[in-house]
Amino acid sequence: MTALIDSRRRLLGLGACAFAFAAAGSAWAADTVSRNNAIRAVAFDAFPIFNPERAFAIVRGLFPDHRDLPGLWFQKVFSDTWLRTSARRYVTFDEILAESLDHVAASVSAPLGGAARNEILTAFSALDLWPDVRDRLGQLKAAGLQLVVLSNMSEAMLRANMARNGVTEFFDAVLSTDAVQAFKPTPEAYAMAMHRLQLEKEEILFAPFAAWDAAGAAWFGYPTAWVNRGKQRAEPGAPDVRVGADLGVVVEAARG
Amino acid sequence: MTALIDSRRRLLGLGACAFAFAAAGSAWAADTVSRNNAIRAVAFDAFPIFNPERAFAIVRGLFPDHRDLPGLWFQKVFSDTWLRTSARRYVTFDEILAESLDHVAASVSAPLGGAARNEILTAFSALDLWPDVRDRLGQLKAAGLQLVVLSNMSEAMLRANMARNGVTEFFDAVLSTDAVQAFKPTPEAYAMAMHRLQLEKEEILFAPFAAWDAAGAAWFGYPTAWVNRGKQRAEPGAPDVRVGADLGVVVEAARG
Structure with a gap:
């Protein structure tokens, strides 16, 4: 796996890195994706498309003495999804977001009022696109690929x-x-794209944002193009996958 | 749940708190456990019995500039167990310990040599008892309870x-x-004690060390006496359980 910029902040999650996407675009920038491989669809995690920074900025504005709170929060969010999945005690991702926000805020002695909490959580339904998204989605659609989002977030969100x-x-x-x-x-969870699209694993390119999702998609068996906007370190034991700083890596992988 | 001392270090795991067990013993200190409830056995996690500090001390000695490395490590250890269980990509706990140690060391730019790595990992098979353990185990045995350990650690360890x-x-x-x-x-995992002991859930008192294990045992349905030596904050959504700073809480819960 590509050696990535590393620091303790990186380990602590994406929050610290939400603005760290590379300014440099993909070297390959044709108008369409001329494909010579088996890929017929791309399944995106939500965060390669939508930038969570809007919610994190509210958190940092409310708690200026705890700059690492967004990173701690999202580390807790995802470890809670795995803990609850292991225990077979599912709750919705909206509940995970809220519970874990309360937990990390209280842990740094920065308890949240109800209005602030609501403002942060509501922001997850009003995120912005990363700047490269619209053009890249257009390229992928022009190449005849089906595109889906496959996320822990609620369908409404x-x-x-x-x-x-x-x-x-x-x-x-x-x-x-x-x-x-x-x-x-x-x-x-990963199989949902196969079932909906009626395609085989090797026909669906998965585009994760997080290191753990890159490991998970590759373990499942999807060809994987990791949109590593947060310059995260690969998970221990993760299969080697294609990785890039923006959606250019997805276009390249779809091209074959 | 009892309000516990909280700080960011607490959130980051048990490492920071490994020596933080309360000096005060249980108020109840009879020689035997006179029981008037249904409990017939106690299933312990390993860490209420064995203090992981020996391994953490080696880590801190090797990396004096990264005092929080043990906490980061164990946070990563357990989130990796849940991630891999969710993905159904099991590896042994020994492998998790090693992989996650490499990962967090590299993340703080403190890579490990092979000898140091081996010294740290070997320490997990040479841990000391917490000071209250021997007397409390004796009390529980004298009361006629069966005692088992139910841990992620290998049987050899x-x-x-x-x-x-x-x-x-x-x-x-x-x-x-x-x-x-x-x-x-x-x-x-939790059901192993029921199967081995041929007892019902309500007859087995579970004694966890970590907040997530207290949540897990209670979600599973075991009566739970949380030996919260690290003064961890309860998991979001965890059922309310009995909690104490040492094995006194187990003796009290077994007593009924």
């Missing part, structure tokens, strides 16, 4: 972000793991 | 620690989740 940014029409399906009551990286 | 500290004879079984290839908090 995903659709709100799509509608707000005018990208709904790019996507052939919106798949929330809520439908299987098991978060990624369970096989049941 | 558990037996080495028992033999080294002369407590093997207190335990009726040594249960490693390696036997079911699924870490706690899976139901399969």
Whole structure:
């Protein structure tokens, strides 16, 4: 795996890195994706598309003495999804977001008022696109690929972000793991794209944001193009996958 | 749940707190456990019995500029067990310990040499007892309770620690989740004690060390006496359980 910039902040999650996406675009920038491989669809995690920074900025504004709170929060969010999936005690991702925010805020003695809490959580339905997204989605659609989102977020949250940014029409399906009551990286969660698209694993390119989702998608068996905007270190034991700093890596992988 | 001392270090795991057990013993200190409830056995996690500080001290000695490395390490250790259990990509706990140690060391730009790595990992088979353990195990045995350990650690590691500290004879079984290839908090892992002891859930008192294990055991349905030596904050959504700073809480809960 590519050696990535590393620091303790990186380990602590994506929050510290939300603005760290590379300014440099992909070297390959043709207008369409001329494909010579088996890929027929791309399944995106939500965060390669939608930038969570809007929510993190509110957290940092409310707690200026705890700059690492967004990173701690998202580390807790995802470890809670795995803990609850292991225990088979599913709750919705909205509940995970809220519970873990309260938990980390209290842990740094920065308890939240109800209005602030609501403002932060509401921001997850009003995220912005990363700047490269619209053009890259257009390239992928022009190449005849089906595009879906496959996320832990609720379908309502995903659709709100799509509608707000005018990208709904790019996507052939919106798949929330809520439908299987098991978060990624369970096989049941990843398999949702195969079932909806009626395609084989090797025909679906998965585009994760987080190191753990890159490991999970590759373990499941999807060809994987890791959109590592946060310059995260690969998970221990993760299969080697294609990795890049923006959606250029997805276009390149789809091209074959 | 009892309000516990909280700080960011607490959130980051047990490492920072390994020496933080309360000096005050249990208020109840009879020679035997006179029981008037249904409890017939106690299933202990390993860490209420064995203090991981020996391994953490080596880490801190090797990396004096990274005092929080033990906490980061153990946070990564357990989130990796849940991630891999969710993905159904089991590896042994020994492998998790090693991989996650390499990962966090590299993340703080403090890479490990092979000898240092081996010294740290070997220490997990040569841990000391917490000071209250021997007397409390004696009380529980004198009350006619069966005692087992049910841990993510390998059986070899558990037996080495028992033999080294002369407590093997207190335990009726040594249960490693390696036997079911699924870490706690899976139901399969917790159920090992029921199967081995041929007892019902309500007859087995579970004694966890970590907040996540207290949540997991209680979610599974075991009566739970949380030996919260690290003064960890309860997990979001965890059932309310009995909690104390040392094995006194186990004796009290067994007493009914």
